[in-house]
Structures are given as C-alpha cells and as structure tokens.
Amino acid sequence: MTTASGDDAPDDDLTYTSAVAELDEILLELEDEALDVDVLAARVERASTLIRFCRTRITSARTQVSKIVADLDELGTDT
Numbered sequence: 001m002t003t004a005s006g007d008d009a010p011d012d013d014l015t016y017t018s019a020v021a022e023l024d025e026i027l028l029e030l031e032d033e034a035l036d037v038d039v040l041a042a043r044v045e046r047a048s049t050l051i052r053f054c055r056t057r058i059t060s061a062r063t064q065v066s067k068i069v070a071d072l073d074e075l076g077t078d079t
Helices: 016-030 037-078
Strands: none
Touching (some): 016 037
8 A cells, every 4th residue: 555656655544454454465475485575675664664553553542542531530530
C-alpha cells in the first residue's frame, strides 16, 4: 500500500487492521527464499513504516483509554 505519490508513507485511509494484514503479507513474502534482494529491501522498508504506524495507533488508543478511565474515576469520586 503506497500513497498516490509513490512513497512508502501510510495511506490516509490506512487502518490498524489493514496495516497488520499487510504486515502479515510481507512476512509471507519474506519467507520466500527466491525473493529478489531489491524487492526484499523495499518490503522491509514498507514493514518498518507499517510498524511505526501501528505503534502510533496503539499509543493513541492507550492514551484515549487512560483518559476515559480517568474521567470515569473522577465521576466516581464526585458522588
């Protein structure tokens, strides 16, 4: 999944689920011993981009959940 400009930045419509699915596809490709070295380098770079995207999404979700829990805790102490 590359953007229209052809670079390896995550697409605007990329989701965590689709990023993980693409990572799974890349892993399968990397297990192929006949994979061309130039393709290998490009796939590893794409995997790196996707991993960074997924880490960012996980961090964001963790922050959101922590905020929600803190808000709920605060509501519980107001009564």
